[in-house]
Amino acid sequence: MEYDITQPGDLSLSPGEARNPGRRHRDVLITESSANDPGLTAESYEFLGDEDVPFSRYTSQAFYDLEIEHLWSRTWQWACREDHIPEAGDYSVYDVGPYSALVIRGEDLKIRAFVNSCPHRGMQFADAGSSGAGKQFIRCPFHGMSWDLQGGLREIPCRWDFPHVEDEDFGLTELPCDTWAGFVFVNFDLNAAPLADQLDCLPEHFKNWGMENRYVAIHTSKVLPGNWKMCMEAFLEAFHVLATHRGNRKQGGAGWANAQYDIFGKYVTRFIHGPTGQDGQSEDEIFAQMGSMFGDMFGNEAEDLRPGMTAREQLSETLRAKEGAALGVDLSSAPASIMLDSIEYHLFPNACFFPGIRIPLVYRFRPLGLDRCLHEILIMKPAPETGETPPPAPVVHLDMETSYTTVDGFFLGEVLDEDTENFHRQWAGMNAAFKAGQTLGNYQEVRIRRFHKTLLEYLPT
Ligand code: FES
Numbered sequence: 099m100e101y102d103i104t105q106p107g108d109l110s111l112s113p114g115e116a117r118n119p120g121r122r123h124r125d126v127l128i129t130e131s132s133a134n135d136p137g138l139t140a141e142s143y144e145f146l147g148d149e150d151v152p153f154s155r156y157t158s159q160a161f162y163d164l165e166i167e168h169l170w171s172r173t174w175q176w177a178c179r180e181d182h183i184p185e186a187g188d189y190s191v192y193d194v195g196p197y198s199a200l201v202i203r204g205e206d207l208k209i210r211a212f213v214n215s216c217p218h219r220g221m222q223f224a225d226a227g228s229s230g231a232g233k234q235f236i237r238c239p240f241h242g243m244s245w246d247l248q249g250g251l252r253e254i255p256c257r258w259d260f261p262h263v264e265d266e267d268f269g270l271t272e273l274p275c276d277t278w279a280g281f282v283f284v285n286f287d288l289n290a291a292p293l294a295d296q297l298d299c300l301p302e303h304f305k306n307w308g309m310e311n312r313y314v315a316i317h318t319s320k321v322l323p324g325n326w327k328m329c330m331e332a333f334l335e336a337f338h339v340l341a342t343h344r345g346n347r348k349q350g351g352a353g354w355a356n357a358q359y360d361i362f363g364k365y366v367t368r369f370i371h372g373p374t375g376q377d378g379q380s381e382d383e384i385f386a387q388m389g390s391m392f393g394d395m396f397g398n399e400a401e402d403l404r405p406g407m408t409a410r411e412q413l414s415e416t417l418r419a420k421e422g423a424a425l426g427v428d429l430s431s432a433p434a435s436i437m438l439d440s441i442e443y444h445l446f447p448n449a450c451f452f453p454g455i456r457i458p459l460v461y462r463f464r465p466l467g468l469d470r471c472l473h474e475i476l477i478m479k480p481a482p483e484t485g486e487t488p489p490p491a492p493v494v495h496l497d498m499e500t501s502y503t504t505v506d507g508f509f510l511g512e513v514l515d516e517d518t519e520n521f522h523r524q525w526a527g528m529n530a531a532f533k534a535g536q537t538l539g540n541y542q543e544v545r546i547r548r549f550h551k552t553l554l555e556y557l558p559t
């Protein structure tokens with residue numbers, strides 16, 4: 099049974115009031131085990147206006163330059179995972195636009211971030227995107243000046259030639275650095291407000307979802323053909339599923355326009371959607387449909403729906419047992435929605451976190467000039483409760499033309515290919531447009547509008 103996209107609904111409602119006719123994700127969520135989780139049941143939609151969003155925000159070099167100067171220089175961005183740098187002297191370099199941070203763990207095991215630029219003549223201590231282990235000090239490769247892991251000057255070769263330098267004035271510039279849920283965040287603004295301000299409700303919502311106990315099972319990095327906002331925004335709505343992911347729609351996956359969209363303040367937004375069935379379908383039918391969707395993953399094709407069970411609860415139960423055993427974790431108290439749904443939180447400006455078990459993704463988007471961006475995807479699995487946590491997977495770099503299906507174990511490869519194959523066309527179309535801007539849906543695309551409102555707050559008017 100396919101969602102009927104031709105249903106007009108009620109166009110006489112006030113702007114932002116309309117929702118898809120028929121069953122909505124939330125209708126189901128509040129009747130099941132998910133209803134006990136305050137994060138999952140939170141609901142916060144706001145109508146934020148319906149004026150067009152200018153294409154020039156994507157295609158104008160001047161606008162891009164303003165973002166570099168006023169956005170990327172002043173927002174918290176996650177740089178790496180804590181377990182990328184587990185020991186003293188382990189480091190990871192985070193770059194965005196011209197900014198570069200050397201994130202390094204000190205002998206006291208504290209993680210610090212320093213501007214990745216030598217106070218002598220500006221050499222970078224380590225290359226963009228690089229990482230390494232076991233440094234006893236930070237040594238510049240050019241003339242060999244060095245600093246301890248806390249950024250204090252250690253040595254200037256030919257010290258006699260620098261009588262004008264005071265040791266205490268020649269330390270490395272330390273950047274604001276903090277952590278949440280195992281992610282290390284940096285901010286290139288020396289006077290940045292605390293990370294907690296930008297995280298807003300994330301720590302509260304995620305407190306039962308164990309993000310801090312996950313490890314990077316797969317990590318991809320791919321250059322995408324389009325402005326970073328255009329590419330990122332394709333992942334902030336599920337409206338496109340109806341047309342872009344047609345296979346998924348036919349299977350009754352996420353393609354029913356039943357997603358819930360939430361605005362939790364300036365910095366955090368969310369969608370939540372997943373298989374729910376539709377009005378008029380029996381639970382047996384829904385179970386059969388979901389079984390065909392998940393069958394390969396969980397091997398539950400042979401099961402029948404037990405009396406008194408809903409399709410979602412029984413499938414969750416099967417998944418908790420099978421996936422819990424495979425991962426070595428106790429998932430027995432995980433709500434159905436965490437087991438089954440696509441739950442995506444966007445953290446301004448450039449990151450998405452999915453707390454689900456079936457779709458456990460993290461994204462990060464960074465600009466590479468006006469018309470290219472770097473999209474990283476992490477698949478983050480719960481770490482086993484006993485025994486060793488696997489180390490973070492190395493980054494798989496994909497060419498623009500290379501399919502995600504070539505990545506071992508990346509079960510969302512086809513879906514990601516469908517998403518990203520749109521981008522060269524959308525980028526060309528944005529540049530070719532005679533119309534001044536894009537026209538967003540009031541509900542399904544409200545996260546994009548919220549993102550733009552916050553973005554504009556960072557830029558000079
Ligand atoms: S540029 Fe770093 S020591 Fe000279």
Ligand SMILES: [Fe+2]
Nearest residue numbers: 338339343517
């Ligand atoms: Fe998609």
